[in-house]
């Protein structure tokens with residue numbers, strides 16, 4: 001049965017979407033059946049794999065509010081080797097609707113029940129807030145991957161996230177655990193980045209992925225071409241790093 005992974009960190013711009021898209025595409029290239037879920041009203045993951053977010057007839061919004069089944073909203077994105085449950089700005093409205101109901105945080109888990117065993121893994125790109133959408137992702141997930149940009153305030157934000165994970169474990173999803181913290185946009189010539197990276201390992205030990213994602217311009221360029229970095233430039237350091245992450249994650253999670 002597909003392992004459900006939430007890629008989350010309430011800090012903005014740390015590499016959640018880049019990680020969701022390229023880890024999904026790397027796993028797809030390694031012959032895994034992957035569903036990528038865009039759970040961010042910004043729709044960045046949707047656009048990053050070349051889908052026009054303004055032209056969607058249905059999206060994850062309709063799935064969350066129960067208007068359509070997940071399989072009716074899933075699009076096959078062949079060049080990226082993934083299926084996509086897309087999002088756009090309509091998703092902002094789901095936040096309000098879901099806040100009003102008891103089932104609110106459990107909607108995504110329910111929606112994935114029937115489809116999760118079609119996949120080896122389901123990767124959810126979360127928005128940069130600890131809101132009802134992220135709560136849905138953490139309630140549906142078996143595990144969480146936390147991208148961390150190695151800069152001064154990186155560790156500060158992590159305690160809020162760890163607190164939320166504790167609450168979700170207590171109240172909604174006792175099986176949720178952390179698959180790993182991922183160092184992103186790393187520049188090894190930068191002393192501060194190296195210091196923060198070492199601090200992370202000191203605090204979280206083996207929970208930190210060995211693979212480090214370097215700062216690489218190809219990773220920033222690929223979304224504007226609607227391609228994963230593996231399609232866009234397979235020989236780039238960014239592509240090599242995300243393929244290495246996919247292999248490390250397969251070894252760790254045994255999918």
Ligand SMILES: Nc1ncnc2c1ncn2[C@@H]1O[C@H](COP(=O)(O)OP(=O)(O)OP(=O)(O)O)[C@@H](O)[C@H]1O
Pocket residue numbers: 011012013014015016017018019040042044126127128184185186213214215216217219220221223238
């Ligand atoms: N390793 C990297 N090297 C260079 N640029 C990167 C790298 N990772 C991400 N970026 C760029 O940094 C920006 C932020 O990345 P991304 O969108 O993945 O972060 P995010 O956490 O999803 O942001 P948000 O919180 O807004 O959803 C993007 O422009 C992206 O292309």
Ligand SMILES: [Mg+2]
Pocket residue numbers: 016017018040044125126127
């Ligand atoms: Mg994002």
